[in-house]
């Protein structure tokens with residue numbers, strides 16, 4: 220046999236294929252209780268296996284993987300959690316992302332129908348996707364892993380925010396951004412507009428949360444002609460404008476927003492950026508975009524220039540656009556603008 224001469228390292232592909240097993244491995248570690256068992260402790264292999272009632276030989280191999288991906292540290296033959304896994308993989312952490320890990324290791328693969336989508340056989344997007352308690356809770360939990368914190372720290376630095384008394388949280392789901400912003404301004408009242416089914420869930424899930432008396436939920440469907448109130452000092456919108464950016468509807472929508480605001484009011488947007496610096500974040504971003512498009516949703520990104528141009532045409536100016544934070548799940552572009560004139 221004449222062996223072919225190789226010009227590139229196959230390991231580059233093999234490594235990628237093996238990494239694809241990780242979500243199932245991590246989820247099994249979660250389900251077996253490994254992260255909870257190691258939380259705040261340092262245990263030997265035998266102690267871990269005893270605590271989990273697991274096979275020590277297999278547990279040893281699992282721990283080696285978790286060490287290799289920096290979820291677990293090994294020192295003096297004892298294992299402990301890293302800050303990363305203590306924060307996101309322990310069940311009693313308020314920002315745990317166990318639901319997200321499970322989603323990647325159980326159930327259908329979102330790319331099962333990709334070949335069909337590539338042939339143009341694209342599913343119609345089902346907006347009922349948002350409308351379940353599970354989805355709403357999952358969105359809130361994932362937003363707590365940095366996105367809400369980034370938005371709050373940006374918003375509270377904007378001159379004028381602390382004097383605001385009336386805010387709209389458009390398509391705000393159960394109002395988890397509102398609850399966080401109300402903590403920073405105790406005179407603020409937020410009006411959350413979302414689909415009637417979401418508002419019903421919000422009233423059920425949030426009626427005991429601190430400051431809920433300063434939030435009003437309004438049943439609303441933006442595909443109709445209803446109004447979303449007026450006299451706002453702050454108009455906050457997160458992860459909603461993707462739908463309308465492909466045609467003139469973005470400008471039309473932003474003009475309506477302008478009409479609902481007081482002169483000098485603050486428009487604040489938080490949407491996934493269309494660009495990023497870190498190579499790994501870029502890959503995550505483009506995979507999420509393909510998943511979104513193949514599910515029949517137009518896009519998952521909003522280029523900041525597109526938004527600024529539409530805002531300019533809709534009577535807004537004085538933009539602030541901080542560098543997207545790439546430590547959170549997706550690089551999110553925050554933007555603030557001021558209502559500088561009324562528009563028709």
Ligand SMILES: C[S@@+](CC[C@H](N)C(=O)[O-])C[C@H]1O[C@@H](n2cnc3c(N)ncnc32)[C@H](O)[C@@H]1O
Pocket residue numbers: 346349350358362389390391392393412413414417439440441442456457458459
């Ligand atoms: C991606 S989620 C964003 C939720 C929240 N703002 C956030 O950033 O996490 C999109 C939100 O838009 C709402 N939504 C979708 N279609 C809508 C419509 N036609 N009218 C009003 N709200 C809608 C959904 O119910 C959902 O809460």
